[in-house]
Amino acid sequence: MNKVYKSKLARAIALAFIFYITSFSDLVGQTVWLDQLDLSAATQGYGVPRKNKTVDGNVMKIAGQSYDRGFGTHAESSLQIQLGGKAKLFTAWVGVDDEMKEHQPAVEFFVLGDGKKLWSSAVMRVGDIARPCTVDVAGVNKLELVVTDGSNGNYYDHADWADAKFETLGATTFATFNPVSSEPYILTPKPSATPKINSASVFGVRPGSPFQFRIPVTGDRPMNFSASGLPSGLKLNGTTGVITGKLAKAGTYLVKLRAKNAKGIAEKSLKIICGDQIALTPPMGWNSWNCFAGEVSAEKVKRAAEVMVKTGLVNHGWNYVNIDDFWQNHRDSKDPSLQGKMRDEAGNIIPNKRFGDMKGLADYVHGLGLKIGIYSSPGPWTCGGCAGSYGYEKQDAESYAKWGFDYLKYDWCSYGNVINGLPQNDPYKVSSLSYQGGNQLATAMKPFQLMGDLLRKQPRDIVFSLCQYGMSDVWKWGGSVGGTSWRTTNDITDTWTSVKNIALDQEKSAAFAKPGNWNDPDMLVVGTVGWGNPHPSKLKPDEQYLHFSLWSLFSAPLLIGCDMEKLDDFTINLLTNDEVIAVNQDGLGKQASCVQTIGDLRIYVKDLEDGSKAVGFCNFGLEKVNIAYNDLNKLGFSGKQRVRDLWRQKDIRDISTDKEALDLNVPVHGVVLYKLSPLR
Numbered sequence: 001m002n003k004v005y006k007s008k009l010a011r012a013i014a015l016a017f018i019f020y021i022t023s024f025s026d027l028v029g030q031t032v033w034l035d036q037l038d039l040s041a042a043t044q045g046y047g048v049p050r051k052n053k054t055v056d057g058n059v060m061k062i063a064g065q066s067y068d069r070g071f072g073t074h075a076e077s078s079l080q081i082q083l084g085g086k087a088k089l090f091t092a093w094v095g096v097d098d099e100m101k102e103h104q105p106a107v108e109f110f111v112l113g114d115g116k117k118l119w120s121s122a123v124m125r126v127g128d129i130a131r132p133c134t135v136d137v138a139g140v141n142k143l144e145l146v147v148t149d150g151s152n153g154n155y156y157d158h159a160d161w162a163d164a165k166f167e168t169l170g171a172t173t174f175a176t177f178n179p180v181s182s183e184p185y186i187l188t189p190k191p192s193a194t195p196k197i198n199s200a201s202v203f204g205v206r207p208g209s210p211f212q213f214r215i216p217v218t219g220d221r222p223m224n225f226s227a228s229g230l231p232s233g234l235k236l237n238g239t240t241g242v243i244t245g246k247l248a249k250a251g252t253y254l255v256k257l258r259a260k261n262a263k264g265i266a267e268k269s270l271k272i273i274c275g276d277q278i279a280l281t282p283p284m285g286w287n288s289w290n291c292f293a294g295e296v297s298a299e300k301v302k303r304a305a306e307v308m309v310k311t312g313l314v315n316h317g318w319n320y321v322n323i324d325d326f327w328q329n330h331r332d333s334k335d336p337s338l339q340g341k342m343r344d345e346a347g348n349i350i351p352n353k354r355f356g357d358m359k360g361l362a363d364y365v366h367g368l369g370l371k372i373g374i375y376s377s378p379g380p381w382t383c384g385g386c387a388g389s390y391g392y393e394k395q396d397a398e399s400y401a402k403w404g405f406d407y408l409k410y411d412w413c414s415y416g417n418v419i420n421g422l423p424q425n426d427p428y429k430v431s432s433l434s435y436q437g438g439n440q441l442a443t444a445m446k447p448f449q450l451m452g453d454l455l456r457k458q459p460r461d462i463v464f465s466l467c468q469y470g471m472s473d474v475w476k477w478g479g480s481v482g483g484t485s486w487r488t489t490n491d492i493t494d495t496w497t498s499v500k501n502i503a504l505d506q507e508k509s510a511a512f513a514k515p516g517n518w519n520d521p522d523m524l525v526v527g528t529v530g531w532g533n534p535h536p537s538k539l540k541p542d543e544q545y546l547h548f549s550l551w552s553l554f555s556a557p558l559l560i561g562c563d564m565e566k567l568d569d570f571t572i573n574l575l576t577n578d579e580v581i582a583v584n585q586d587g588l589g590k591q592a593s594c595v596q597t598i599g600d601l602r603i604y605v606k607d608l609e610d611g612s613k614a615v616g617f618c619n620f621g622l623e624k625v626n627i628a629y630n631d632l633n634k635l636g637f638s639g640k641q642r643v644r645d646l647w648r649q650k651d652i653r654d655i656s657t658d659k660e661a662l663d664l665n666v667p668v669h670g671v672v673l674y675k676l677s678p679l680r
């Protein structure tokens with residue numbers, strides 16, 4: 001054989017070999033391990049996504065079995081993977097990591113293919129042996145791996161996708177992605193220098209209760225306030241715009257509010273309804289939990305109140321400053337500032353050293369024209385293990401009133417142990433979600449009825465916020481036990497999965513919202529949040545616009561959960577759009593419901609007092625929505641309507657709803673929020 005021939009033959013053999021290998025691997029495929037992909041695209045409720053380790057950085061271990069490879073995460077968790085139809089099979093062993101065995105976490109794993117559920121693990125707890133996940137993913141373009149909180153809040157939910165891998169169709173690898181843009185962008189125009197009164201149209205108070213209402217007004221200072229038609233018993237401070245006093249008799253009083261500065265004058269009518277109901281529009285304010293959790297102190301609460309005034313948030317209606325858990329002494333904390341006697345000889349609760357003078361704090365907050373809230377549990381312990389109200393309900397209601405509190409959040413937690421006869425020193429909610437025997441509804445209502453009645457006996461109005469995560473369809477009876485609002489779901493986290501699942505869960509209760517009775521899908525997760533580990537909300541800007549729009553459409557209590565001292569321009573802008581807030585504060589008090597879905601686009605409609613409707617085109621999907629929408633009749637519109645973009649505070653156009661289409665461009669996980677008003 002000559003040299004040339006030899007080398008040609010060698011090349012031909014090599015090529016044939018390569019061809020054989022490639023086509024063979026095309027046929028048999030490959031294994032692509034999940035840990036070979038970029039996991040940083042995942043979003044999760046706590047910590048960072050980990051490769052081959054748990055969320056705390058340990059070797060993954062489920063019920064004693066260790067795993068070298070996989071994805072360690074924490075509920076609520078979501079990882080998106082572009083498969084492009086090139087994978088056949090996804091397999092993994094899933095479970096709660098043993099590193100949390102001192103606690104009671106519960107999670108549920110889901111595999112979604114192109115938005116559809118392909119598999120779920122059912123709820124898993126710590127100590128459960130790993131469950132095999134084997135999912136046929138042939139033809140799937142986008143795969144999502146999700147871990148939810150197992151319906152008991154996302155506490156200690158360390159979740160492992162162990163030995164997770166794909167069998168592919170041919171030689172390939174996959175990219176993870178997060179389709180939502182991260183760039184913050186400002187939509188709300190700055191308030192004008194001329195006065196504008198941003199209050200709701202109604203305000204409720206009970207006869208004989210101290211009255212306090214700070215008129216929210218934007219515009220240059222100094223500002224002078226006046227009012228006509230103020231009933232006797234009330235007086236307005238012309239400089240601060242705070243109305244105080246007392247109304248002796250029930251009745252409806254029509255007041256004209258006026259605000260004047262160097263640039264001009266504004267007027268607005270306010271209907272004061274003195275009767276049985278308070279919180280005729282959803283409460284708006286701040287709560288310490290989502291940022292400070294167990295680190296709250298009187299100083300932090302004072303500073304949050306001061307920021308509410310200094311940043312001008314108060315001029316948009318933000319008003320309550322609410323202390324959550326950890327103002328009381330703790331069961332067994334090592335922190336000296338939480339140690340001490342829980343109660344005095346008469347059974348009166350003693351605030352911890354970080355708080356001390358509760359009346360002084362309440363006076364300070366009232367002095368700013370704001371209101372103040374407090375927190376307790378009907379059980380012996382709060383969710384965080386501080387002293388609860390069980391057995392001392394009367395003393396507690398009286399203390400709150402004596403100190404001057406305006407709002408009580410009353411959180412089920414260890415009450416579950418009381419009714420189930422479980423050890424009362426375990427404050428966690430694991431036992432609380434089910435009742436053993438008995439009349440379940442009566443059991444669920446009892447502690448709230450008790451506190452509700454006691455609050456009503458106090459000589460001041462105290463908003464009663466029920467927190468029991470939606471058990472026993474609380475929206476059907478929360479009002480009857482004196483509740484002003486009630487949580488409908490478990491705790492929120494600053495992840496898209498959490499916000500989305502909570503939002504999707506609101507339909508069941510929507511019809512029950514009305515003035516004085518609000519469904520509460522939990523507090524806002526915008527700004528710097530973190531339950532003691534402060535970080536910027538993990539929600540992307542579009543997700544935050546959607547979150548705030550939905551909570552406004554839902555007529556939800558609006559409670560800012562962030563560190564007020566770290567408010568950035570984006571967050572302030574998000575929280576100060578008066579036209580969006582007006583949707584939340586509308587006097588009719590209806591909650592929006594989802595009237596139509598087009599793929600992942602959910603269209604929510606909320607009827608407003610002036611005969612117009614707010615419409616939220618909410619994109620829950622992974623693709624932008626660009627459509628000519630011509631179903632306005634299906635949403636209940638007819639004739640000519642003026643379309644206004646509420647986030648941009650701009651009229652878009654007038655539309656003949658029977659003939660014309662609306663061009664919609666809705667970002668991924670974003671919103672277009674319009675108000676449509678009938679034109680004559």
Ligand code: GLA
Nearest residue numbers: 289324325383384411467491
């Ligand atoms: C529960 C509630 C939270 C918060 C904590 C405090 O989890 O749902 O909103 O109040 O308790 O411990």
